[in-house]
Amino acid sequence: MTNEVSIFIMDISNSSTENIGNELSGYLEQLKNHIAEWTQDSAVTKISHRAGDELAVVSSGYASAYTLAFYITRIWRYPGHKPYFGLSFGDIQEDISEINIETWIHPLMKQAREANNYLKKQSNRLLFRFELPRLSDEQGFTVFSQQFEALINTSLTLKQEQMNEQTEIQSLVCSLYFILNQQNKVSQYLGRTTATISYHIKQGKTQLILNAFYSIVKVLDSLGLQNSKPLNDKLQENIRENIRTHLPDYFPEERSLS
Template sequence: MANEVSIFIMDISNSSKENIGNELSEYLEQLKNYITEWTENTAVTKVSHRAGDELVVVSSGYASAYTLAFYLSRIWRFPDHKPYFGLSFGDIQEDISEINIETWIHPLMKQARNANNHLKKQTNRLLFHFELPPLSEGQSFTVFSQQFEALINTSLTLKQEQINEQTEIQSLVCSLYAILGQQNKVSEYLGRTTATISHHMKQGKTHLILNAFYNIVKVLDSLGVQDWQAQTDKLQENIRQNIRTHLNDYFPEERSLS
């Protein structure tokens, strides 16, 4: 029986500079624990912290790896050392819970690696890039995999332009709104007026960025034979609830932003 999964391989830009390697490595161990907490009782997930500055995730459902990657990118603490995610999804014969992620070899893993390497070569690096499996008789969406790959990556490129244009406070407001879901809660947390938060959201194109994310997730969920929407909804709520419960841990210094 085929199991529908998604994968990301995450690296960090400029990880060898500024003698920050140990700090980044410790942070990735923390993120590994976050992912374990976020996916508990939702998506079956294996996560590995490799080679100092790399995270690898295999998770059930076509949208789960991208969902996890997106939220990781919004809580990321090191603006001068940003993460980037090579992603893929498709079907495997193995049960995820039985995979040894340290030694597992599979074409989907190679595709995620290729997507990661594509980003690694970019001067103006994107956060996300997908490489999808080629045509397969056993996977209906692969009939149009090249088209889906082009459309998803084009959407991600356009979204990246909007993210790059955000100021630091606009990025923070966008991240907090994705977690808290209400402008007044973002206002209360940051000690700003709701009018100020609304202005930052408008100028930072918060709704456009988040809607692009939600729409990509919906498309990924729709490509599977199984119905993954309930799992993805629960996964997102788990992530938001966990971050809301420990908001000061995830955003420890941002209150001082001007």
């Protein structure tokens, strides 16, 4: 029996500058703990904090790794040192709970690494890139893996352009709206009028950015033979509940821009 999994390998831009390496490494250790809390009772997940500025994640379900990566970008605390994610998904023979992620060798890990290395070489770096399994003898999405890879990466590129155009306050409002899901709650948290929040949501193209995320997750879920939609719904519910419970920790006062 095979198991459907997804993988990301995350690095941080400019992590060796400004003597911030130790601080970023400590932050990644916090993120590792957050991911463990987020995935508890939902997606079976293995996490590794490597080489100071790298996280590697293997999680059950085709959409889980991308879901985790997107949430990480929305709560990320260092705008001058953004994370970037090489991603892949597919089927493995192993039970995820029995994998030693520190020593595990698998083509999917290699593909996630290649996607990460592709981003590393970019001067105008994207946040996400997928590398997918090539055609196999088995039935499934690998028959059209190159086409899916091209379409997903194109969608991610377009979404990135919209995110890059956001101002700091528009990005913050987008993140809070994504987590809280209500304009009035964002308004209350930031101490702004609902009209102001509505303006930033519209000008920052928040709905387009979030709809692109939801669409990609829906496509990834649909590619599996197992019905992983309930798993991803539960995962997102867990993440949101955890962040809402500790909202000032994820979005401290200094992020409430004037």
